Amino acid sequence: MINRNPQLDSHRKLQHLLTTEGLPAAILLQILDTAETFVGVTERDVKKVPLLRGKSIFNLFFEPSTRTRTTFEIAAKRLSADVFNLNIAVSAQTKGETLLDTVDNLAAMDADMFVVRHAQSGAAHLIAKHVRPGIHVINAGDGRHAHPTQALLDMFTIRRFKREFHNLRVAIVGDILHSRVARSQIHALTTLGVPEVRVVAPKTLLPSRVERLGVHVFHDMKSGLKDIDVLMMLRLQKERMQGAYLPSSEEYFKNYGLTPEKLSMAKPDAIVMHPGPMNRGVEIDSAVADGNQSVILPQVTFGIAIRMAVMSILAGQPV
């Protein structure tokens, strides 16, 4: 009863970007290569290309987000698309309209693409299954499930600084259990041939059987960070201290916060990444966040190029 991958059409061409899981390496690399061509565009004086002229893109954010929504908006505008931002959290949903009703209404306004963020895992899949052929869906984060453009911009950053994937040791540190970013990173890293992916977290923040995703599990930073090339930190939500996941942010920082001392376990040329927004003093020390191994700001810049690449591959003319 397993369906074919809902992200690919019958010619195995990308029609939606919902998750990095199950995408062939060739498609991931096509997105990274396309993004390379857009990095140049963002550095020019005139930052626009006409690839998506006349296309309508709707940013459907059912969960508040400024940063991700803004990067999608900038990416769409640089491709000359018409962009509409809908902050659904405060409009239709509170009036009782269902998710798919909202989508149907917007589709009737000749939408070409939906960029969706939703608190429920699977929301983007549901929309992708529902819309008529020709409308593309980009998942900008669904529950704990996936955040593929974040993972792709992370892969882009890694390739920029490390050139190859096949000789790397990568560690992902933090709240793996609740993290859609971690899941998308893991699938992208393993698909691109990274031989060793580690996750480092206390047992309360790890989903069961996570090793089945192809990662090595560590519970302490000292051994988890030993000799790694790339360190991907995750944001720790403040809510985790309310339940029984963690006792306090102080104790978390002491054990899992990235300090220069813990970073010294990694290779000397290791890079430090973070999807943002950072909690300084909770998961990362300012000395590391602003230090010379940090590539956190380049990540943000590359995020625009990656989103331009995904949008143009989905809806644009062949580049």
Place this chain on the structure above:
Amino acid sequence: MKIHIKNGRLIDPKTGTDATRDVFVADDKILTVGQAPAAFEPDHIIDASNLIVCPGLVDTSVRLREPGLEYKATLESEMNAAVAGGVTSFACPPDTDPPLDEPGLVEMLKHRARSLNQAHVYPVGALTLGLRGERLTEMAELHDAGCIVFGQPDGMMTNLRVLMQAMQYASTFGFSVWLNPQEKNLAYDGVAHDGEVATRLGLPAIPVCAETVAISNIILLAKVVDVHIHLCRISSAEGLAMVRTAKQQGVSITCDVSANHLHLSDMDIDYFDANCHVIPPLRSISDRDALRLGLQDGTIDAICSDHAPVDEDAKMLPFGQAEIGATGVELLLSLTLKYGLERKRPLIEVLAAITTKPATVLGINAGHLSPGAAADLCIFDPESYWKVTVSALRSQGKNTPFLGMEVPGKVRYTLVNGNIVYQSQP
């Protein structure tokens, strides 16, 4: 009316009969099996050549959505669905709105069901007021109104003292207690089995220990309180093993499994198929295989449909928000036959799990074809396959993970109290 059912292959698990035998029905009773009674002149003859004649099915869990939730389904639609599935007796859980916790509601339901003149309805009384797990219901009064067992379907109550007292009180009157073993705090906000699939899909998970901790508590209490416990919907290998041990130790305990869990696992969730959002969650393949073995060795007493019709809108939501449940009363026979074919089990054995054994669990005189018994029969074609489609289902709920599948066994006639309440063309 006198009916002669001839040339059928009669299977009656209670007596171990599996042979070509005619059945003679007069008014609402089975008169004889095999030989025609003296001077029997039928008003109607059913030619059951190449068909199987068995007791009408008994289902331990069919939700009618009445009272209160009629937008999901109506008594009429679901009663029609039941007989179309060959089901002639069923228990309905008290998780209606309001719950079946006071006699008036139960009387009304019994009355409305009786007036439709179809399957026999056995409401499960709420064990606690509002199913809140705080105060006991008037069980003796509810019994007079028509409840024969009492249950707490919405997971386990968190206050074990109340549970123990509810067991003691029910046992005073000889009532069985039906519990769905799922520890609420461990299940928490979970929507899928805690395993690789939930981890991949980022779905909040329900660990197996939510079931085993509940079963452990229930068994320990049942050992102290002399009460019969029925565990509704076992889902895990470990939980099953605990029931097996308890039975060996002589604890008065029975359990059932839903037909969904006999066939499906968390892998079937695929890309967030909301029709697979059921409770208990579909667990791993090895759990499913253990359940199949548990049925074979008799640890599991009955297969039920766990019928839960849900309106389409409530399923057109992200997995975790989609309403829980699957429609199923029309699939019970077919999914049971499918299990038998896949495991190469004799028909008489698998039919026992949907006729005589659930009747025993429920404590009703049904599920057999002895002379003098109510003429409740299911006559079906085991060779005929049908496709599960929206239009093929009579239930108002079309939500099933089996949509689009071909399944064996087509009901041709259903008789309740000697009346032909359902008939289909070959």
